[in-house]
Amino acid sequence: MSEAAVDTPIEAASPFEMRVGLGTHIPELDVHAALQSGDLGFLHSFTTGSCVDGPGVRLVAWTTSCMFRCQFCHNPDTWNLSNGMPVSVPMAVRELQKYGNGLRVMGGGLTISGGEPLMQYRFVSKVFAAAKQLDIHTALQTNGFRGGKLSDPDLNDIDLIILDMKGFTAAQHDRVTGISDNAPVIEFCERLSALRRPMWLRYVLVPGLTDIDDEMARMARFAASLNVVERVEILPFHQMGRYKWEKLAIPYKLNATEPPSAKTVERAHAIFAAEGLKVV
Numbered sequence: 001m002s003e004a005a006v007d008t009p010i011e012a013a014s015p016f017e018m019r020v021g022l023g024t025h026i027p028e029l030d031v032h033a034a035l036q037s038g039d040l041g042f043l044h045s046f047t048t049g050s051c052v053d054g055p056g057v058r059l060v061a062w063t064t065s066c067m068f069r070c071q072f073c074h075n076p077d078t079w080n081l082s083n084g085m086p087v088s089v090p091m092a093v094r095e096l097q098k099y100g101n102g103l104r105v106m107g108g109g110l111t112i113s114g115g116e117p118l119m120q121y122r123f124v125s126k127v128f129a130a131a132k133q134l135d136i137h138t139a140l141q142t143n144g145f146r147g148g149k150l151s152d153p154d155l156n157d158i159d160l161i162i163l164d165m166k167g168f169t170a171a172q173h174d175r176v177t178g179i180s181d182n183a184p185v186i187e188f189c190e191r192l193s194a195l196r197r198p199m200w201l202r203y204v205l206v207p208g209l210t211d212i213d214d215e216m217a218r219m220a221r222f223a224a225s226l227n228v229v230e231r232v233e234i235l236p237f238h239q240m241g242r243y244k245w246e247k248l249a250i251p252y253k254l255n256a257t258e259p260p261s262a263k264t265v266e267r268a269h270a271i272f273a274a275e276g277l278k279v280v
């Protein structure tokens, strides 16, 4: 693949920018080879200056492809790999080098998010290894389903795992994501705990879908038992991604759903805090 094939800017003002079809010109065999080698990744975009995707100010790489179909997803344009722009590891490292000093000064680093980054775990591991060579803090934002693909040395290159937990019971996980088997997520969390790898836990609070006290209480108890969860972030649902569902003509079940009330958010905070977790 020639780098000249990429004519869309790799940087986006925000992940809410809609991007589709940027990798459709890559032959399927090359895509397969890229995934196997990890030499090439598919990215929705890079955004700079994020203060909500890990500690300090972050450069965020948004990958494409995801195995979940969360009802509240605000980036359905990241679901298909071929919507992303092909980016080689050296191209990604050049971006990192541009921002390295600034990221260090601002106590930030590189976050790889998505989509689900571990759909491209070989590429992601290579970029994280390069970031550590540059002494840049690294964070992986993941749904955890393919955490088992990362080796222990891969995990050593990731300073922080930000785990987006969608549901604790299989039934609720299925309702939210369309996949009932969340055992791989639970197993990944337990492995991170055994390896003493720092974690943040994220939970999207959606009225009528995820604001279920018993689910949150069970998740909170589990998170506390891991002893590596440094903070829990309760993310109130919003409608900023709705336009993407409309443009992509994907049926969207949450059209009439409002953001949670302050009282609902407070209740969620209290449930996690009751287990001794730091909640923000």
Ligand code: SF4
Pocket: 066, 067, 068, 069, 070, 072, 073, 074, 075, 076, 078, 114, 115, 116, 143
């Ligand atoms: S895991 Fe993330 S990217 Fe995938 S569908 Fe859910 S919210 Fe969207």
